[in-house]
Amino acid sequence: MLIDFHTHIFPPHICQQRALYCARDPWFNALYSNPRAFMATAEDLVTEMDASGVDASVTFSFGWTDPGLIEETNSYVIDAMRRFPGRIYGMAVLQPTAGKRALRELERCAQAGMIGLGELMPHGQGYKLSDIQLLMPFMEIVRHYQLLVLSHCSEPVGHIYPGKGDVSLQDIVAFLTEFPDIRFIAAHWGGGLPFYNLMPEIQRIAAHVWYDTAATIYLYRNTIFPVAEQLIGTDRILFASDYGLLRQGRVIKHIMQSGLSESSVRMILGENARILLGLPEE
Numbered sequence: 015m016l017i018d019f020h021t022h023i024f025p026p027h028i029c030q031q032r033a034l035y036c037a038r039d040p041w042f043n044a045l046y047s048n049p050r051a052f053m054a055t056a057e058d059l060v061t062e063m064d065a066s067g068v069d070a071s072v073t074f075s076f077g078w079t080d081p082g083l084i085e086e087t088n089s090y091v092i093d094a095m096r097r098f099p100g101r102i103y104g105m106a107v108l109q110p111t112a113g114k115r116a117l118r119e120l121e122r123c124a125q126a127g128m129i130g131l132g133e134l135m136p137h138g139q140g141y142k143l144s145d146i147q148l149l150m151p152f153m154e155i156v157r158h159y160q161l162l163v164l165s166h167c168s169e170p171v172g173h174i175y176p177g178k179g180d181v182s183l184q185d186i187v188a189f190l191t192e193f194p195d196i197r198f199i200a201a202h203w204g205g206g207l208p209f210y211n212l213m214p215e216i217q218r219i220a221a222h223v224w225y226d227t228a229a230t231i232y233l234y235r236n237t238i239f240p241v242a243e244q245l246i247g248t249d250r251i252l253f254a255s256d257y258g259l260l261r262q263g264r265v266i267k268h269i270m271q272s273g274l275s276e277s278s279v280r281m282i283l284g285e286n287a288r289i290l291l292g293l294p295e296e
Contacts, residue, residue, distance in 0.1 A: 015296050017287035018071040018262055020133070020164070020201060020228040020254030021059055025090040029053040039078050041138030045177045054258035056094035060101060066262035069284070070293075074105040074164075077135025081112040085119055092126045103291065105132040105164060109139055110148055117151055124159040129291065131156055132164030133201060137179030144188035153193050162197050162290070164226070165189075167205035169233065183207060190219040197222045197290070199252065202229055203238065208246045220246075224290065226254035227282075231268055239272035239282070248278045252287050 028035055032053065036043035046053060054062070056073075063071055073094070075087035084107050091104035106123035108116045108131060120131060131152065136142050143149070143165060156163055168181045183205055190198065200207055204225050210216045225246065230238065242251060255265040270279055288295070 015070070015284040015288055015293070016066075016068045016266070017253065017284045017291070018063070018068050018255050018257065018265075019199065019252040019287050020226045021071045021073040021257040022054065022075060022259075023056050023059050023073050023091065023094060024053050024075055025087065026055050028087070029055060035083075038080065039083070041135070042076060042078065044138075048176075052258040056090070056098065056102065059094075059257065060098055062257060062262055063101065066266060068262050068266075070101050070103060070287075070291075071257075072103045072105060072129070072164075072287075072291075074107050074133050077107055077109070077133065077138050077166075079109060079139055081109045081115050081119070084109050084116075088119065088123055088128075092123065092128065095127060104128045105130040105162070107133065107135075108152065110145075110152060111139065111141055117155065120152060120155050124155065124161060128161075130162030130164060130199075132162070132199065134163070134165035135179070136181055136185070137166065137168065143181060143185040146188065146192045149189070150192075153196060156196060162199060164199040164201060167200050167202050167207070169202070169205050171206075172233070181205060183210070187216070187219065190223065194219050195222060197224075199224045199226055201226050201254070202233065203227065203242070208242050211245050224250050224252050224286070226252045227265070227269070228254040228256035229259060231260060231265065236268050236272040239269060239274050239278075243274065243278060248274075248281050249286055251282045252290070253283045 032046055036047045078084050088106055094102045095104045106128045110116055166181055168179045255262045
């Protein structure tokens with residue numbers, strides 16, 4: 015079973031009228047003002063999965079600043095889950111600064127069958143992962159529904175690119191220290207957090223952390239896979255493409271050519287995600 019843990023989809027009308035939405039949201043504009051930046055619908059994602067041999071994808075839309083847009087695009091993801099059962103698993107995007115409205119939205123999405131909260135985009139929405147008091151009520155709902163949490167993470171060094179953001183290692187560590195029981199998926203290799211896993215204090219707070227590989231091709235050489243395997247263990251790495259940024263088949267090939275053993279590749283491409291999602295063995 016192949017499972018992609020990080021994809022984005024948008025309703026068709028947003029794809030068709032991107033300029034309108036770029037004008038409404040500065041962070042969306044930073045990522046999607048270029049007409050060559052591909053925006054996928056649910057149907058596009060399923061077509062891509064069929065072409066790449068991917069059985070299931072975890073998907074979400076975008077961290078809008080406008081709670082109304084968040085609710086609209088969450089509803090689209092919920093509809094996609096219902097139209098493609100067993101193939102699309104949705105996560106709820108939120109704007110935590112919306113307060114009670116955002117809490118109600120997380121409840122709605124959890125009751126609709128979404129598996130988690132994410133992708134958190136603090137850098138584009140005006141808060142930080144270290145804003146513990148802001149996030150605490152959301153984590154209570156996460157615990158109640160046994161949800162996952164997936165957050166964007168930023169590398170503190172390296173080149174600047176659209177969407178990099180500033181979700182610092184300090185912010186991530188502050189979140190994990192306060193919520194060590196939350197099952198947390200650190201996107202984009204956690205902004206380099208695996209390299210600190212040799213520190214006992216990081217190991218203590220990272221017992222429930224998984225790392226997704228979204229956008230690896232743009233960030234690291236593929237030798238990161240065997241290196242990360244030594245640092246965090248094969249069972250903590252999740253195949254993630256960041257589709258539509260990258261094609262799923264290209265990312266699968268990147269992982270398969272990284273020097274990992276066949277069993278490690280099998281775990282990363284789907285077995286780890288299957289266990290995390292609680293899906294039955296094939």
